[in-house]
């Protein structure tokens with residue numbers, strides 16, 4: 001891969017929650033229009049690292065960060081970064097679908113409205129485009145003004161993806177987006193991820209190695225806060241270079 005394809009990069013990233021070190025010297029490159037999966041045993045720091053990519057850890061007072069997270073070569077943690085604008089470009093989809101208790105339409109229109117879009121026709125277009133991109137339009141276009149809570153879990157998760165897409169992000173962070181879903185809903189999200197990478201860059205935390213192998217182009221294996229091995233997914237799962245990675249992917253621990 002070429003350097004100009006890097007959209008996000010961490011350099012020597014350390015993160016502590018009080019005395020507890022959660023990330024240790026993590027350096028990672030994320031390539032544009034690819035899916036990057038973060039895998040590793042519970043507590044190894046996957047979600048912590050993902051949250052650094054849009055500064056969600058800022059909300060915690062016991063959290064200290066050292067090192068850099070570069071987005072288009074600009075450190076997200078430097079002074080003068082507009083966090084609201086940054087989160088528009090780097091959106092997050094969480095483990096449990098969390099739509100607002102409002103209509104399907106309002107869930108998607110909310111972000112663009114906050115960012116100043118007022119014109120109804122423009123909002124209608126954004127809602128339609130975002131729901132289409134999230135592979136949900138066909139299922140909901142006749143009930144856009146129903147409450148989002150009336151959707152199934154899988155539909156709610158795709159609505160949350162549509163809500164993220166509505167503000168035109170470049171990067172979509174997904175923290176175990178399928179862990180609350182059944183196999184059919186999971187497979188819909190997985191094929192959606194595959195389509196999304198045409199327009200976006202996706203970083204996904206997953207507990208499932210099968211899922212990482214199915215959806216990602218690059219995989220990072222983490223252990224005790226360190227990035228043990230990072231590379232093309234095919235290579236990580238077929239010929240890892242580090243013994244610890246091999247032990248994990250062959251199920252010897254985890």
Ligand SMILES: Nc1ncnc2c1ncn2[C@@H]1O[C@H](COP(=O)(O)OP(=O)(O)OP(=O)(O)O)[C@@H](O)[C@H]1O
Pocket residue numbers: 017020021022040041042043044045046047048049060207
């Ligand atoms: N807000 C917090 N305060 C203190 N410690 C925390 C906090 N959040 C996470 N940790 C600790 O940091 C370490 C990394 O947690 P993190 O949630 O990033 O791991 P993970 O790999 O995503 O785990 P899982 O797969 O179980 O979700 C763990 O030891 C966890 O207990």
